[in-house]
Amino acid sequence: MDYELLCTKVIAITRLTGNFIRKESMSFDAGAVEFKGLNDLVSYVDKNAEKQLVKNLAKLIPEAGFTTEEKTISRKGEIYNWIIDPLDGTTNFIHGIPTYSISVALYENDQPVIGVVYEINRGEMFSAYKDGGAYLNNKSISISSRTSLSECLLATGFPYYQFEQQEQYMKLFAEMMRSCHGLRRIGSAAVDLAYVACGRFDAFFEYNLNSWDVAAGAFIVQQAGGKILNFEGGDEFLEKRQILATNAKIDQEILDLMEKHFNS
Incomplete structure (x- = not known):
């Protein structure tokens, strides 16, 4: 599998869903919030974003399974499995605090091969693919060098x-x-x-x-x-x-x- 090409496609799909979330944030009504549990919030934005991601990612690897936060789909793939959080930071989103993201990972035989995190409001697309390094908006990144x-x-x-x-x-x-x-x-x-x-x-x-x-x-x-x-x-x-x-x-x-x- 060409992980670099696949990662590029995942980035495009993630950015598209990020545009939807950004648009919804402009007119979001906090009255549309549901409670999954104590302090565990969800809205139609989370659910619709997840459906968009699943629909488009399924086209890339039709046989892949999905593990998703909002459980709009749940199936186990034999080799490939997507792990998705359509809106990480829902509480921030609901309260109008501009730090939230989309998280998409692909596992192959229970090992990660692609990871994408899109911080929506700053337009920062973090990505990595197997043996390919890590990137922020297509520029290589690395961890800090501090030792204490x-x-x-x-x-x-x-x-x-x-x-x-x-x-x-x-x-x-x-x-x-x-x-x-x-x-x-x-x-x-x-x-x-x-x-x-x-x-x-x-x-x-x-x-x-x-x-x-x-x-x-x-x-x-x-x-x-x-x-x-x-x-x-x-x-x-x-x-x-x-x-x-x-x-x-x-x-x-x-x-x-x-x-x-x-x-x-």
Whole structure:
């Protein structure tokens, strides 16, 4: 398979759906919001964006399966599977905060081969394909070169449901704040990961995320030279629903703090 050509086609499809979301944001009525669960919001924009993505991506690989956030389709492909978040940062979108994105990943035999994250309002298209490196608007990107946590800017997400580990997590936050340049919470995990890939953030960590939140962004980080781990330092970040993305230079410092405050 020509991954580079396929990635180019995925970018075009993603940009088209991004145009739809941008247009809808101009007249969006917050009264159209539905609740999937505690603090878990969805709108017709999410659902229609997902349908557009599925329809167009299905043309590229008809036999491929889909895992999607809004579950407008759910089927398992034998070899190829798309993992899609049509609007990562729905809460931002609903409240008029201009940081949200589309996340599209393609897995081949359970391994990522394409990742695309489109930060819609800034028009920033992050992409990667197998053995091809990582890109922002077609220009090559790479992770940061900082080697000490004290020099770094980190990103995270706050738990908005399943609060059982909130106390430990807040203790971890407190020490992180004293150990680095700062912590940022943007509200879109896909964007956080993309920012690690291009060196804006030096690391990102969060738990209780789903595969559609992180599949594309994690692959882009890896192709940019970064490292993706769970909170114990293992590779099973999707299975554990814990993700630590770093520039591959500060991961041990962060893992030591996680062991002290979160994993103990």
